[in-house]
Amino acid sequence: xxxxxxxxRNKEERxxxxxxxxxxxxxxxxxxxxxxxxxxxxMQNEILAVIRKYVEIDNDQLQVDLNDxxxxxxxxxxxxxxx
Amino acid sequence: MATIIVVxxxxxxxxxxxxxxxxxxxxxxxxxxxxxxxxxxGLRNLDIIMNCERRVVFDFVNxxxxxxxxxxxxxxxxxxxxxxxxxxxxxxxxxxxTKDGVQQVLNQLKQDFEFIICDSPxxxxxxxxxxxxxxxxxxxxxxxEVSSVRDSDRILGILQSKSYRAENNMPPVxxxxxxxxxxxxxxxxxxxLSIADIEDILAVKLLGVIPExxxxxxxxxxxxxxxxxxxxDAGQAYQDxxxxxxxxxxxxxxxxxxxxxxxQRVFGG
Numbered sequence: 001x002x003x004x005x006x007x008x009r010n011k012e013e014r015x016x017x018x019x020x021x022x023x024x025x026x027x028x029x030x031x032x033x034x035x036x037x038x039x040x041x042x043m044q045n046e047i048l049a050v051i052r053k054y055v056e057i058d059n060d061q062l063q064v065d066l067n068d069x070x071x072x073x074x075x076x077x078x079x080x081x082x083x
Numbered sequence: 084m085a086t087i088i089v090v091x092x093x094x095x096x097x098x099x100x101x102x103x104x105x106x107x108x109x110x111x112x113x114x115x116x117x118x119x120x121x122x123x124x125g126l127r128n129l130d131i132i133m134n135c136e137r138r139v140v141f142d143f144v145n146x147x148x149x150x151x152x153x154x155x156x157x158x159x160x161x162x163x164x165x166x167x168x169x170x171x172x173x174x175x176x177x178x179x180x181t182k183d184g185v186q187q188v189l190n191q192l193k194q195d196f197e198f199i200i201c202d203s204p205x206x207x208x209x210x211x212x213x214x215x216x217x218x219x220x221x222x223x224x225x226x227x228e229v230s231s232v233r234d235s236d237r238i239l240g241i242l243q244s245k246s247y248r249a250e251n252n253m254p255p256v257x258x259x260x261x262x263x264x265x266x267x268x269x270x271x272x273x274x275x276l277s278i279a280d281i282e283d284i285l286a287v288k289l290l291g292v293i294p295e296x297x298x299x300x301x302x303x304x305x306x307x308x309x310x311x312x313x314x315x316d317a318g319q320a321y322q323d324x325x326x327x328x329x330x331x332x333x334x335x336x337x338x339x340x341x342x343x344x345x346x347q348r349v350f351g352g
Contacts, residue, residue: 014273019229020280027236027284034240 036066047077055081085193088200088328089218089256091242093234095205097226098263101299102321103202104132105310106222109325111166112310115197118157120169122214123204124180127171133160134306135168144172147184153191162311167196180213189217207237217247220257220328222290226264227276235260235285259290261324266295267340278338291324293317294337 033040044064051057063078090103100121107119120143121129130136135158141151146169153169160166169188172179192199203214215221221242225235242256243249249256262281269275282289298315302308310325312318316337323333 016270016273016276016280019276020284023229023232023276023284026233030233030236031240034244 032065032067035068040064040066051079057081085196086198086219087189087193087217088198088220088222089203089215090200090222090224091203091211091215091238092205092224092231093207093211093238094226094231097224097231098293098299099205099224100129100132100202101303101309102222102224102261102263102293103129103200104308105318105321106325106328107166107198107200108160108163108308109310109321110198110200110328111160111163113325113329114165115329116165116195117198117200118167118169118192118196119200119202121171121202122180122210123202124171124175124210125173126204127173129168129202130158130170131306132303133168133308135160135170136306139170142170142172143188144175144179146188147179147181153188178209180210182213182216185213186217207241211238212241212245215242215246215256218242218256219248220259222259222261223285223287224261224263225281225285227262227266227270227281229276232276232281232284239285239287258287259328260285260287261290261293263293264295265292265338267338271340278335289335290327291320292335292338293320293324 044062047064048057048059048062051062057079061080063076065076067074067076088106090099090106092099103119107117111117119129119133121127122143123129124144127142130139138158141156143156145151146153146156156169158168158170160168189199201214201218204210215238223235223238225231239258242258246256248254260282262278265278266275270277278289278292294316296309296315296317298312298317299309302312309315309317310321313322320337323336326333
């Protein structure tokens with residue numbers, strides 16, 4: 001680090017760390033989607049339609065993940081309802 | 084028995100053709116009869132990187148469609164008599180690459196060659212899938228940059244599910260990670276993903292690290308595979324890469340920033 005950088009340096013987080021964290025999240029998400037059964041997107045849409053009968057929510061307020069634990073698969077459904 | 088190696092990445096512009104040229108030249112120089120195939124139908128560029136663009140008469144698609152024999156289409160490298168180039172077609176439709184056609188050409192090449200290097204086009208469409216379909220090994224070329232790492236992971240997924248080996252329940256394609264355009268000084272500053280970060284995310288064994296180097300542009304300007312520039316850092320890094328591919332255990336070089344002089348450290352640069 002040079003003298004010039006010492007004074008001009010801002011306190012922002014190092015961008016490489018941001019890159020790593022973002023990649024870990026998206027890559028894990030895409031791997032799950034890749035290995036997921038083909039019915040999952042259709043099922044997600046139907047769950048969304050059922051919830052919308054009662055509460056209006058956006059697409060990104062519903063998260064459906066299928067996690068394989070070896071012995072069994074766990075379907076994780078996360079719904080954020082508006083206040 | 085011939086080994087088919089695909090050089091792939093998903094993302095464009097990360098160094099697939101540079102790597103295909105360097106690795107095939109390195110293998111041929113080590114005494115292994117090698118052919119390098121350009122799978123980028125419609126956008127061939129391996130020929131210009133290898134300095135044989137004016138010697139192309141017939142191409143890969145001509146051979147698949149039976150318009151030319153393999154021997155008519157293969158171009159013998161002028162620097163190394165163990166190296167041959169099979170150029171892509173510049174004009175035809177990329178759907179001209181059929182699975183059966185590609186397999187027939189590869190089977191014919193297997194009789195004659197020890198290594199068959201498949202230079203993949205960018206993307207995950209037909210051409211890229213054909214390039215990797217019959218591979219025994221894959222070199223996944225990745226820049227230390229978010230879009231490149233993400234695309235490499237997509238390509239790894241395709242290798243694991245849509246290759247011949249995956250579809251026929253054979254041992255999986257042997258995957259290798261090659262990091263290119265690496266700049267250790269920026270890693271120290273926290274501005275670039277480190278080698279460990281990329282290995283951690285992709286979980287593939289590291290074959291080599293090619294430093295960001297001016298030698299690469301000079302080499303492509305001249306049509307000389309950069310591995311022939313033995314004085315350059317990139318050339319030496321590719322030599323190490325080829326040696327590792329052949330089973331030699333070599334430490335990684337050019338992964339640490341060079342020490343700066345006192346004045347450089349005080350005033351930067």
